[in-house]
Amino acid sequence: MRLRAQDRERIKQIAREVFGPGTRVFLLGSRVDPHRKGGDVDLYVIPAVRENLFDRKLTFLARLKRQLGDRKIDVVLAEDPARPIEQVALQEGIEL
Amino acid sequence: MKALAQAKARFEAYVREMERHLQRLRYAWTQLGGPRPLTEQAVSALLAQPSQVALLDQIVYRFAKMQDALGRMFRWWLYLKGEPVESMSMIDMVNQAARLGLPIDEETWFKLRALRKVLAHEYEEEPASIAQMLSQIAVAQETLVQLFEAMKRDRGVSAP
Numbered sequence: 001m002r003l004r005a006q007d008r009e010r011i012k013q014i015a016r017e018v019f020g021p022g023t024r025v026f027l028l029g030s031r032v033d034p035h036r037k038g039g040d041v042d043l044y045v046i047p048a049v050r051e052n053l054f055d056r057k058l059t060f061l062a063r064l065k066r067q068l069g070d071r072k073i074d075v076v077l078a079e080d081p082a083r084p085i086e087q088v089a090l091q092e093g094i095e096l
Numbered sequence: 097m098k099a100l101a102q103a104k105a106r107f108e109a110y111v112r113e114m115e116r117h118l119q120r121l122r123y124a125w126t127q128l129g130g131p132r133p134l135t136e137q138a139v140s141a142l143l144a145q146p147s148q149v150a151l152l153d154q155i156v157y158r159f160a161k162m163q164d165a166l167g168r169m170f171r172w173w174l175y176l177k178g179e180p181v182e183s184m185s186m187i188d189m190v191n192q193a194a195r196l197g198l199p200i201d202e203e204t205w206f207k208l209r210a211l212r213k214v215l216a217h218e219y220e221e222e223p224a225s226i227a228q229m230l231s232q233i234a235v236a237q238e239t240l241v242q243l244f245e246a247m248k249r250d251r252g253v254s255a256p
Contacts, residue, residue: 054228058214062206 003027003041010067011043012096018060020048026093028076041071044089046078053077100253103175107251110169114244117162121237124154131234139223139230152226156215159233163212166240173198173247178254197250199242211236 003011008027015025028042045060047053057077064073076085125131128142128151142148174189175181177196181189190205211232220226 054225054232058207058210058232061210062203065206066202
């Protein structure tokens, strides 16, 4: 995993601040998406709270950028576990 | 002083560009009876009418253009205040602008950028998602307008 332990903790903490306690976060490898480059951070999030999700997603991205520096961060929020991207995330992602 | 005159001219050109985008943006919102939060049902009804979809597209397009113009204008504003913008990171610029009295902070700035990125790279299809996106645009538009007005009010030069 390319992220430092300290960054993984921060991501988890921010996710819980923004999406509520009980939120689950998975780190996806670049092999999940052939268009991704090394250094990109791809996250799959299963939010505990689902109200105003769009606003929460922007807040999450903003706080991650402040904490992790200006690297490319992509976030996929859980919507429907049958979607291929979510299947891959659940099978290949590493839960933080 | 030629560089200074050019910088002022660039800044003023962005002021005019901003005003055009804002005018178009406000027109589109007025046609939809806003800016106001739209419900999922309201968005579904809009999506059924091509002329209304064109208004939604106009809002997204003009908002994105306005945000880009504001970002460039912001650099020139700082430059005209005598700030060494070439050697400043975006965070430095945002924090320095806040110290100089602009209504902005780091989290707001990053949130605006996150919205911009989502508008550029993601495509929302679900009425509920579109409704939430439009609400965010309405809020962000107000933030950008406040920032724009503050830069226009305080457009004096402090010796670059």
